[in-house]
Amino acid sequence: MFTSLRAFVLCVAALSSSTLAAPWPTHVQHSTHRTRSLPNGAKVQLYHPKSSFEIYETGVDNPLSKRSDPVHFTDAGLAFLRSKLGESDDFMSIRSSYAGPHSSHVYVKQRVNGIPVANAVANVALNSKGDVVSFASNFIKVSGFAAPSTKAKITADAAIDHAAKALGGRHTGRAPELEFLATEDGTLALTHAVRLEIDGSKHMVEAYIDARTGEVRGLVDFTNDLHMRVVPVTKSDPTVAYELLKDPEDKKASPRGWGAAEDRDWHATVGNNAIAFKGNVTTFSIEQIIETAAKESAPGVFDYKFDLASDPSSTNNLNAARVNAWYVANMAHDILYRYGFTEEAFNFQNNNFGKGGNETDVVFISVQDASDNNNANFATLPDGEPGIMRMYLWSDFQPMRDGDMSNQIILHEYTHGMTNRMTGGGTAVCLQTTEAQGLGEGWSDAFAEWVAQTANSGYVHDFTIGGYVTGDNTAGIRSHPYSTNRGVNPLTYANVKDSEEVHNIGEIWGQALHVVHAALVQTLGGAKDALTNPDAENGHTAFLHLMIDALALQPCNPSFTDARLAWIQADQNRYNGKNKCNLWLAFAYMGLGVGAEDYTNSHKVPEGCPLKYTKPAATA
Ligand SMILES: *[C@@H]1O[C@H](CO)[C@@H](O)[C@H](O)[C@H]1NC(C)=O
Ligand SMILES: *[C@@H]1O[C@H](CO)[C@@H](O)[C@H](O)[C@H]1NC(C)=O
């Protein structure tokens, strides 16, 4: 079950002395070695001492089985490990543990003289009755060693310098720890474990720097290459682009990648942020949900053909749907994370890596959900409970079109999760009034639009959402395209009065945000790297920062005018009010000026701002 280790340990053959030359025939090395290249050209060889693995099927006793009082599974697991591996108290330390629905797991690391051995680990699993069902270990026999020294000759700072030089990376800021490394020649090397980012943030590694000599003795690579054929996130649908992407994961936002959860790589559209599957979310167990995810087409690869002329339920199209929906939801997670929708801000992750917030709330994406058509929805529960995105087929075409292939619709739905969580502090109860729900629809369109607009650095184009599923490439699923040209989109704040339906109200807020975005890009310019670089100051980054900052400021069940004021305050907080007049001008253009109230337009801007309205941006 959970026996495979995510981290491989490797020895750096090209960078260290020839004593590391592998003495084993190639096929034997498959289980203990791997050669790979780092972006700076350094060739590295992985080394992981071979593991033993035993399974006990219906289970065996652990040393605490006879106890009459209740025993926690971690105590039982540790007692079993101690009975198998050694008796001294200080020979192992717990790495992690968790109880799944059918088994509980304890993972430990070996210790020698009080120092952990990075690549000597063991794990045990217990069934629901508390019997031990499996045991794996690659602990090393220490008795043969002369007591290895625990005194480092070089400092942690020196080790960071050595690591950065040898591997071409940048230290992540996490303080190095002293660890032993079991090496191929049978010795224990005392090392500083230094965390590095390599190749931007694409590769995250732990380098084991010899605490005596400063040489690189080993490396854990947290990164698995991932290839997936999808509609690139800034594009709308597969009629525009369907491409094989390499490594789309953002390790800053998803440190263990997209495909891992519970310390395991699932090799399927299953991970810490999202699970895309085909089934019935209300009746399925987690096992069934995982079973109905799309599997990798090859190790590390999700590459399925998509054919517009075939039914969405055809094998390839269904796989393409699960892969694309999963990709876009993960992209949304990563982009929004960079801009502030983090663990502490109540985001959706199964594991929060100790960074705050409530965890165990992955987003379940039910692709081609059979319960409806011509729609999509997102159920947001409080922080700590899963998000549920249901994507449906659309019947305007024959064969039907699949919302899972519309990036705009997936981004729209994911944004509901964020706005419901961030308004009111993670409780998910603060976008309930008609007006507040309308705002929710507007933010969702605005984020879908923002992602697409980042491909344009110069100005904000007119934007249509959902043309792929309706066939209406002018207005899509709304009544008008978003546009700064009143001839194209005449909506203003006053139109809220005559709108009952939340999407109709949402279009008005979406239009307001389109105008705001255009104004910010006209004034501050744009930048094509805005998806991953929130630190640059330009109209794209300012827009998404302010939108997200404002969510946390606004009241529970905000009105349009509240939501607008939250933007003004967000700009004060983040940019010292630099965009204040620009924002007011854009809102005033929409009738949301200083005197706006009860759905009566105001085109006024505050004193001190230029009084004359100037059209905020050119249109395409
Ligand atoms: C999903 O399960 C629920 C609850 O059992 C049921 O009411 C519903 O009809 C099912 N939906 C589909 C599409 O099978
Ligand atoms: C987080 O979980 C705790 C414990 O269950 C709960 O009291 C708290 O309300 C949750 N936070 C949110 C924002 O739902």
Ligand SMILES: [Zn+2]
């Ligand atoms: Zn919506």
